[in-house]
Amino acid sequence: MTNFDNYVPKLLLEALEGKGDLLSPTIVHPEIWHRLVTKNPTNEKIWRLVYRHVNSSTPSVFKHQFFAYRNFIERIETAYDGMDNWEKRTNAEKKERINEIARLAKALSKKIQGTPFDTQVFEYFNHEFYLEALNEISENKHDMFDLNVNDQFNLSGIYSPDISQIMNNMSESIKESGAESGVLSKVNAEDSNITYFVRVISDWLNTHFGSPCHELNSLLASVIFEDSLTVEDVRNKLRRYHASEGKISYSKQYISRSIQNKPDSFNEE
Structure with a gap:
């Protein structure tokens, strides 16, 4: 088993292979997950970082890894969908x-x-x-x-x-x-879909992992949108966005994380 296999959630691989039902309802865009589970150095780094945050951050947010990964997958899916009519x-x-x-x-x-x-x-x-x-x-x-x-x-x-x-x-x-400010001020701006994705994911990572995790965000956006985003690109997209105004609210009722089986520390940024 390679290091890559150690970090990619087994439930995700089973869902993509049609062998498991627990995550299947959550996956609407299987093509982006096939990109993310393709074995290469970029994807291995992505899943190493995700694994690190799911398992080692304190105080704990996720008690069970299943809920951690499902919540992560759901947020990626909705961010990829772009702005809905409400926003x-x-x-x-x-x-x-x-x-x-x-x-x-x-x-x-x-x-x-x-x-x-x-x-x-x-x-x-x-x-x-x-x-x-x-x-x-x-x-x-x-x-x-x-x-x-x-x-x-x-x-x-x-x-x-x-x-x-x-x-x-x-x-x-x-x-x-009350009415929250939108994540984007210019809905039809060039590459607004990527900007929206980066800002939503930054909010989610900051809410659940205590950090916006710019490197992880840039890697995810690069693979999912088949583009090349640097950490500085992510910072630029977030610079005029104030999370306190545009931040999406998340329920913490079902998201508690276990801090057992901590992996070795990885350098993120």
Whole structure:
């Protein structure tokens, strides 16, 4: 086994080969992952850096590597997709929609209370994907069809609030969030797709790894967009972008990282 094989997540390789289902729903653009798992010095460095951050940063953010890599893959996918319709809206348009969503969430919270539908949120996590992921990390292995969904999560020590509580919390959280500034000021600017990618990934890396990791960002963008970006290119794209204004919010509820099995230190920058 080569060093490259030690760092690329096995679940990703299995998904690309059609042998595993845990990451398959997450992968929308398989072509970019085939580029990233091709054995070459650049890709080996990418996965060494990812492995380093997933396993050795403190305080821990990811308790299970599965969630770390899945979250990483999801963020790469969404950053590669580019800006969605929400991000292209003006702040006034966002504020109007936010107020509407908050109002409707509060109304649903009140309506659903006292009905049979006001159960633990996990009751609706009944897709096979969630149950397989649960068994992947759980010490209590069991047949996913023997118990109802809530009991399967509860037996693994995982509990959730009721739907009405979630909707009420959602309403309050949305009202407090306000309209965030966009990641790009010029949506149709030349190479805006790469700029958007670099800025979103920088936010994600800084949020979860405590550093914008410019070298890792430049290598990822270079391979994914089949371009050649240097660390200085990444810095230039971030220079006029203030993360405090454009930063995308991420839920930390499901992302805790284990610091066990630390690899040797690698020099990143």
